[in-house]
Amino acid sequence: MTKEIVQIIGNGDPGGGTTAVLTLAILLHDAGHRPVIVSQRGSYLLREAGRHGIDAHGMDFSSRGGAIANCRALAAFIRQRGPAVVHAHGNRAGLPVALAMKLLGRAHRPRFVYTVHGFHFLTKKIGAYQLARIAEKFAIGAADWTNFVSDGDAHIARSQRLVADLASTGVIHNAVLxxxxxxxxxxxxxxxxxxxxxxxxxxxxxxxxxxxxxxxxxxxxxxxxxxxxxxxxxxxxxxxxxxxxxxxxxxxxxxxxxxxxxxxxxxxxxxxxxxxxxxxxxxxxxxxxxxxxxxxxxxxxxxxxxxxxxxxxxxxxxxxxxxxxxxxxxxxxxxxxxxxxxxxxxxxFSAQRMLGANLAAYRITSQGTGTHAASCVV
CATH class of the missing domain: 3.40.50.2000 (Glycogen Phosphorylase B;)
Structure with missing residues (x-):
């Protein structure tokens, strides 16, 4: 049986990140995969996922201080569901998912893909800047593969020394349906x-x-x-x-x-x-x-x-x-x-191009639309 591909984003309000996650989940669903969306409880994204027939689960990501509690809940969720891939979007999800992967241990964790949707810590004051930078570096370091949505973000990651292994990163541009x-x-x-x-x-x-x-x-x-x-x-x-x-x-x-x-x-x-x-x-x-x-x-x-x-x-x-x-x-x-x-x-910025690139990051072959995995991962 096809295993699930879990998409996790902390903020499920209307916006670019939410649109990217929903678009990817719809593409995966239509290609014969089993996407699951995890996001803020009661959010717009969860309602939209349900409207499209996509399995959706709510958690409380409203406080960044809840990362520890969320990591335990996410670890339990992952143990129960046994997905092939967990894909976190943005650091509000990336940090607790990275912590959950540490709890699960290398032998029992699925493939972890992390997408950076812009580096927001660059504009923060010094204390918040340092904490947010550490959180980004931790999430990137814990991921098996890190996606950047732009060449600019990839450059920032290199210049800020957030990436230890460039071979496990790539750029996948956003797309829409x-x-x-x-x-x-x-x-x-x-x-x-x-x-x-x-x-x-x-x-x-x-x-x-x-x-x-x-x-x-x-x-x-x-x-x-x-x-x-x-x-x-x-x-x-x-x-x-x-x-x-x-x-x-x-x-x-x-x-x-x-x-x-x-x-x-x-x-x-x-x-x-x-x-x-x-x-x-x-x-x-x-x-x-x-x-x-x-x-x-x-x-x-x-x-x-x-x-x-x-x-x-x-x-x-x-x-x-x-x-x-x-x-x-x-x-x-x-x-x-x-x-x-x-x-x-x-x-x-075609949707099929984005789907193929993400499947390549997941190391999963498309199942029903003839989509080729080799795409815009660089």
Whole structure:
């Protein structure tokens, strides 16, 4: 009988990591494997997994201090289920899984694969920085194979000396399922700008007000899709600057609803300060939306400057505005960027390519779709 492949992620809220895990689980399921998802109890991801007929189990990953308790629970779960592979995504899952593998011992543990979805510790203060760096190094060291979602993350891992054996690592880019996207041409209801992401320091949402000011006299609607701790601050700035009629706050949305809103816009704006390999950009390109994004590691591996969109210094509001203005006032340019983006997304970031690469990392052969394991692991 085919053994299970367990996918574990600590944060099951809508977002890039969650989308990556769900996409991979669906691909594994459709290829004849037995994926199981473990994530935050009661989360969006568990509900979506159930909707797709994928076995799902909840745990409490809400506190990083619970890693010890979670490692014991995960070790018991793994002993009971006897999976072929345990694949942890992000350090909130990676640390307790790595500890669980130590409890199980080499003779009784399954293959452990760890995917880094961006190194967030680089922006932390010194104490938290050191602890988070140690946690990442421990998870990578415990894994039989470590995936990085971008060449930039692989470079960080090497420069930070987090990797002892480069032969047990590789880069597997994110991908999404093409059937997820709404039908119809982008920008069908007007020259809107879509921002999709958590309203946190990483995603840099407060710069949206400065970009809107730099765009004047143009005043395209700006659709803010997402929630987070900076939402009250952003709303207050929008009111103070007299832009309440220009900004549309949608809050956190189910992924399908977020994509439907984005599809009514002319372009995607992502001014993040750092990213791993942002799935939102890949989704926009699949939908034919030009992308204006920050010129940072990960994102620059997806967006072709002047080919599928524009890359701007992360805090350059005037630079974002200039790129956005060019796309909004030249419909032909927007169409060309969008068409090229769709071609690039289909070519570089296909779901089957991602599946084959992960199966190679698992050392498992595909069972029913003819997918070849040799893919984009490098």
């Amino acid at each position: 093409s059937q997820d996207f709404p039908a119809g041409a982008p920008g069908s209801t007007g020259p809107g700008i879509a921002f999709i992401g958590r309203l946190t320091h990483q995603k840099n949402p407060l710069i949206l007000v400065d970009i809107a000011a730099a765009l004047r006299p143009l005043a395209p609607p700006i659709h803010v899709i997402g929630g987070g701790e900076l939402e009250p601050v952003l709303r207050d700035r929008v009111r103070t600057e007299g832009m309440s009629g220009q900004f549309v706050f949608h809050g956190q949305q189910h992924r399908a609803d977020a994509l439907r809103i984005a599809a009514t816009c002319t372009l995607l704006l992502l001014p993040s300060r750092w990213e791993g390999h942002p799935i939102t950009v890949i989704e926009a390109m699949h939908m034919g939306l030009p992308v204006v994004a920050s010129d940072i590691s990960g994102t620059r591996e997806i967006v072709d400057q002047d080919g599928t969109g524009y890359l701007v210094r992360a805090d350059d509001a005037a630079g974002y505005a200039a790129a956005i203005r060019q796309v909004l006032v030249e419909p032909g340019l927007a169409r060309r960027l969008g068409e090229r983006g769709r071609d690039v997304a289909n070519e570089r």
